[in-house]
Amino acid sequence: MNAKYIWKNGEFINWEDATVHVTTHAIHYGSSVFEGIRAYATADGAAVFRLHDHTKRLLMGCKIAKIQQPYSAEQLDEAITELIRRNEHEACYIRPVVFRGAGALGLEGRGRTPTEVFILTMEWGRYLGSEAIENGVDAQVSSWRRGAPDSTASMAKIGGQYVNSMFISMEAHDNGYAEGIALDVHGYVSEGAGENIFVIYNNIVYTPSIWSSILAGITRDTVITLLQEGGYEIRYEPIAREMLYMADEIFFTGTAAEITPLRSIDKLPVGDGKRGKITKEIQDQFFGITSGKLPDRHGWLTYVQQKTPVGD
Ligand SMILES: Cc1ncc(COP(=O)(O)O)c(C=O)c1O
Structure with a gap:
């Protein structure tokens, strides 16, 4: 309704x-x-x-x-x-x-x-399907690239630029995948049609930096904070496509997609094809904080109704 x-x-x-x-x-x-x-x-x-x-x-x-x-x-x-x-x-x-x-x-x-x-x-449920948060999704590397840094303003959510995201999504759906991942103009991994991407290999977390034509996602920033608190090493560097095939864990982040594991990319399983340990740990933190069950230690939540003061 x-x-x-x-x-x-x-x-x-x-x-x-x-x-x-x-x-x-x-x-x-x-x-x-x-x-x-x-x-x-x-x-x-x-x-x-x-x-x-x-x-x-x-x-x-x-x-x-x-x-x-x-x-x-x-x-x-x-x-x-x-x-x-x-x-x-x-x-x-x-x-x-x-x-x-x-x-x-x-x-x-x-x-x-x-x-x-x-x-x-x-009202909007899970963007990539209700099973996706636990079981992960299948994705493909898109034949569409993200806009070059001197042709679009990737860091701004400008409507016209989303034709690129639509092309990436539609191609993926036509090919039977839940989502597509675009490379940047140099051929390095950029992001999903509407999600940032995190790649975990040998316990190090890699994520493309803003020079790879990404939108600097607010969920991405949230996850970086949670990973840093968990003591994980994060590297912001150009990510070669084959890193996606070598990775132990990969997940998408975004307001719509929240934190969604990737199960396979281009039909190759990510790790053992199941949600990974670090992915689950970050999801537990994220969903714990957003549901109000874990303390909102960064002041990320704005309550719509005034909260009743403790003791009243
Ligand atoms: C192209 C693109 N990348 C990444 C994201 C994720 O950003 P956020 O976490 O701020 O929703 C979005 C969604 O806004 C997006 O449209």
Whole structure:
């Protein structure tokens, strides 16, 4: 069932009324910037994971795409928590999107199109399937590469750039895989269509750095923090494709995919084909913190309802 309300330019409107005109600039050219955020169910109600990091990244994307919009990250944080309250979600996926609206079809768009800001929420389960978190998924190396650093702004979630992610996903699905992994322009491993990747070999954790045209994922950053706390060595270096075939464990990270193990790549099993020890350890930490069962020692959760003070 759809949520009741959508936030549009500062107002709460009914889901059915959140429509746009066909001349909307973003429909034609992908002139939008978006975020994907999750709120998790806890004993104290819904809690949004790393909310402010997401709204800050949204505003950074708007700066790069040169789309001016009037709201501060704090105002968007408030709008998001209020929307979740009004839609009465226990848990949800949150999609803010800022885009050039209807006005002119010239490519430039600036000054001739109004900026529209929408936030919608929806119930969304496991992105790569309910079994995936435990059993892992099968992936392929895509024939599509990530954009070169001087042709796209990989670190920004700009709508038009996601044609590349769609190509990677569709090719993988057509070939019977759950997801595709793109190489960067130099032929090194970059990331999944909508996920960052971690490769574990001989107890050392490798993950591509931002020079491999990745989105600097917030889940990636979370996992790096958890790995560092666990005392693991992490190396940020160009990863050759064959490392994917040699690895003991591989997992994806992302707001949608959370932490999902890879079971096979290009039909070769990853390790023994089962979820690995380090993957499970990091998943336990991640899901423990996001469900409120483990202490939120980094202040990653924003509770939608005020928590009752202890002792009341
Ligand atoms: C291309 C791409 N890579 C990685 C990620 C993972 O980023 P995050 O953990 O911030 O959701 C996403 C999702 O936002 C993405 O779209």
